[in-house]
Amino acid sequence: MPELRKDPITDRWVIISSERGKRPNDFTTVITSKNNASSPFSYGNEHMTPPEIYAIRENSQQPDTPGWKLRVVPNKYPALKIETAPGERKEGIFHSRNNFGAHEVIIETPEMLDRLEYLPVNAIAEVFKVFKQRIVTLKGDRRLKYVLIFKNQGVAAGASLQHSHSQLIALPMVPKEVNEEMCGAQRYFGKQNRCIFCDIIAQELKNDIRVIYEAAAVVAIEPFAARVPFETWILPKTHASHFETTDDTHLKHLAVAFKIVMQKLNTALQSPAYNFVLHTAPLQETSRQDYHWHFEVLPRLENVAGFEWGTGFYINSTSPEAAAQLLNEIVV
Amino acid sequence: MPELRKDPITDRWVIISSERGKRPNDFTTVITSKNNASSPFSYGNEHMTPPEIYAIRENSQQPDTPGWKLRVVPNKYPALKIETAPGERKEGIFHSRNNFGAHEVIIETPEMLDRLEYLPVNAIAEVFKVFKQRIVTLKGDRRLKYVLIFKNQGVAAGASLQHSHSQLIALPMVPKEVNEEMCGAQRYFGKQNRCIFCDIIAQELKNDIRVIYEAAAVVAIEPFAARVPFETWILPKTHASHFETTDDTHLKHLAVAFKIVMQKLNTALQSPAYNFVLHTAPLQETSRQDYHWHFEVLPRLENVAGFEWGTGFYINSTSPEAAAQLLNEIVV
Numbered sequence: 001m002p003e004l005r006k007d008p009i010t011d012r013w014v015i016i017s018s019e020r021g022k023r024p025n026d027f028t029t030v031i032t033s034k035n036n037a038s039s040p041f042s043y044g045n046e047h048m049t050p051p052e053i054y055a056i057r058e059n060s061q062q063p064d065t066p067g068w069k070l071r072v073v074p075n076k077y078p079a080l081k082i083e084t085a086p087g088e089r090k091e092g093i094f095h096s097r098n099n100f101g102a103h104e105v106i107i108e109t110p111e112m113l114d115r116l117e118y119l120p121v122n123a124i125a126e127v128f129k130v131f132k133q134r135i136v137t138l139k140g141d142r143r144l145k146y147v148l149i150f151k152n153q154g155v156a157a158g159a160s161l162q163h164s165h166s167q168l169i170a171l172p173m174v175p176k177e178v179n180e181e182m183c184g185a186q187r188y189f190g191k192q193n194r195c196i197f198c199d200i201i202a203q204e205l206k207n208d209i210r211v212i213y214e215a216a217a218v219v220a221i222e223p224f225a226a227r228v229p230f231e232t233w234i235l236p237k238t239h240a241s242h243f244e245t246t247d248d249t250h251l252k253h254l255a256v257a258f259k260i261v262m263q264k265l266n267t268a269l270q271s272p273a274y275n276f277v278l279h280t281a282p283l284q285e286t287s288r289q290d291y292h293w294h295f296e297v298l299p300r301l302e303n304v305a306g307f308e309w310g311t312g313f314y315i316n317s318t319s320p321e322a323a324a325q326l327l328n329e330i331v332v
Numbered sequence: 333m334p335e336l337r338k339d340p341i342t343d344r345w346v347i348i349s350s351e352r353g354k355r356p357n358d359f360t361t362v363i364t365s366k367n368n369a370s371s372p373f374s375y376g377n378e379h380m381t382p383p384e385i386y387a388i389r390e391n392s393q394q395p396d397t398p399g400w401k402l403r404v405v406p407n408k409y410p411a412l413k414i415e416t417a418p419g420e421r422k423e424g425i426f427h428s429r430n431n432f433g434a435h436e437v438i439i440e441t442p443e444m445l446d447r448l449e450y451l452p453v454n455a456i457a458e459v460f461k462v463f464k465q466r467i468v469t470l471k472g473d474r475r476l477k478y479v480l481i482f483k484n485q486g487v488a489a490g491a492s493l494q495h496s497h498s499q500l501i502a503l504p505m506v507p508k509e510v511n512e513e514m515c516g517a518q519r520y521f522g523k524q525n526r527c528i529f530c531d532i533i534a535q536e537l538k539n540d541i542r543v544i545y546e547a548a549a550v551v552a553i554e555p556f557a558a559r560v561p562f563e564t565w566i567l568p569k570t571h572a573s574h575f576e577t578t579d580d581t582h583l584k585h586l587a588v589a590f591k592i593v594m595q596k597l598n599t600a601l602q603s604p605a606y607n608f609v610l611h612t613a614p615l616q617e618t619s620r621q622d623y624h625w626h627f628e629v630l631p632r633l634e635n636v637a638g639f640e641w642g643t644g645f646y647i648n649s650t651s652p653e654a655a656a657q658l659l660n661e662i663v664v
Contacts (some may be wrong), residue, residue: 005556005557006557007555007556007557008516008520008528008532008556008557009513009516009517009520009528009529009532010512010513010516011516012512012557012559012644012645012646013557013645014557014558014559014645014646014647014648015645015646015647015648016558016648016651016652017647017648017649018649018650018651018654079639079647091556092535092539093528093531093532093535094535094556094557148639148642148643150637150638150639150641150642151638152637152638155635156635157635157637157638158634158635158636158637158638159637167638167639169639169643171643171645175642175643175644175645176643176644176645177641177642177643177644177645178642178643180342180344180644181341181342184340184341184342184343185341188340188341196340196341196425197341199425200340200341200425203424203425203426207424223339224337224339224340224423224426225337225338225339225340225344225345225346225426226346226348227344227346229359269359275637275638275641275642276638277638277641277642278642279642296641296642298641300635301359302359302490303487303488303489303490303632303635304490304636305482305484305489305490305491305607306482306483306484306489306490306499306607306608306609307411307480307482307499307501309482309509309607309609309628309630310480310482310507310509310510310607310609310610310611310628311480311501311503311507311508311509311510312344312507312508312509312512313344313345313346313347313503313507313508313509314344314346314347315346315347315349315411316346316347316348316349317349317350318350319348319350320348322350
């Protein structure tokens, strides 16, 4: 049975998702459905996905029929399920939980479009608004502690469908990576009484060697300790710990920033595979002074190798300053 | 200048290795030199690598000439260099260090062989002996805190040369991943007064659903919270924190285990790309009761995706029990 398992040494969780039931021959990812007719995310193919959770429609049509602008459905091969009763087990030293949670797909457009950034700014802002709405709704289930919104763009980034979509996984615990960020931010706040992200933004804007986009409300930087070439963070300038508190005007500013940043990356790197992740404060916490939500965009130009697996450190062959310089030469 | 940088939020280090000076077009990995004539790791091509650090030779020939059985050279594009003076810098909130350390390549055979496991057991044992000798030698430099030995096998695992080789990176700090393992092991020891790895081995041997190899001295398991399909750990049965204390007889047993385990994985998964990493206790520490060295083998069947980047958690589509069952059906 699919379940969440905790590594007894590091306390790292994994989702054993044998639902997909892969046999050794099944691991080659093939992108299928390269046109509207065959894409499960196009008009007329609504039956190819599980019933919709949410949709934006012009008129009040029937669910799971054409006419929508944006559609949210459960993942067909969910890592976690909301219907599963939470439950824990011990097996000697080992600890596991039922695969309770949620795994949703945000279909960003009915058109067979390759990339979110190809959409007009208003449509991108709608996508971000849906991210917000899903977080607000899932927050209502007090058993859920965290929602990670992410995108796998391209085979090298883990995508198996070409039609532009994002994903959401809601977890019954706060994940390791977010915990580490929050602990670090808390440590800094304890010493300085300031948000570390706000201080990074201030220092980066002052130095101006790693900033690649700046507007009134949003900034994008190549982070000082970038893990991969052209890693890019997009952050709101005004402090906010929870993404879901962002108002529509700000979501529009964010959409503008995202589109410009991605156009620059696509020009510099010939439309690379990439992941983005949205890091925001945990669902059930009230506003935090020490944490600051942000997007992390990770172009997938090189494969993660043994050194990274073995150390948790990264070797990055392009300095963030060089990446910023190149991106700043590109006018979009 | 290449340097080590610390992420101010998570304290995660990255190596900015602009030595390789990649331009945006340079990221496609191409495996070249598919035969002895063109491989920089073959007889007659010794000049294509930096001068050798160590070699096993039958007779006392000149260094950097043919006739060797195994050769250790600095990486031609080193992430870290032993000649660099240690040194630290602060830039406001940011912290960096000179790229002091070592980055070596262990050329496992002069023959243009694809994979370490294709070598006879005695030759594999020689490779492990060289791992040990390099650790012992580098331990002499008190500024070095950790040696990670790893292998990138195949393009999907980050390899850029086909000729079978391992790598070694010596660091002036203990890496995050190892620190987390050690902290977890220490916590467990504090409660139970036993090594967690020894307890895992005992429980796995008793349950016998995830064991894929057992001999007098060595055991191989699919770990309970495997991060990727067919992740495999190879561990000594007798407690030991430092790999470099292993005697030659045990290294031979380890070579037998490695060869059999890899043959099983190669049969099950059609000779997959894989990484292995050797996790051992830090260089400058004396023997620890709570830590247990081991190899981690990670077949690279699927790409790391956004969920993994964003959470530090993993989704694994094959349960370790199913993987073990399949591997146990394969007789080698």
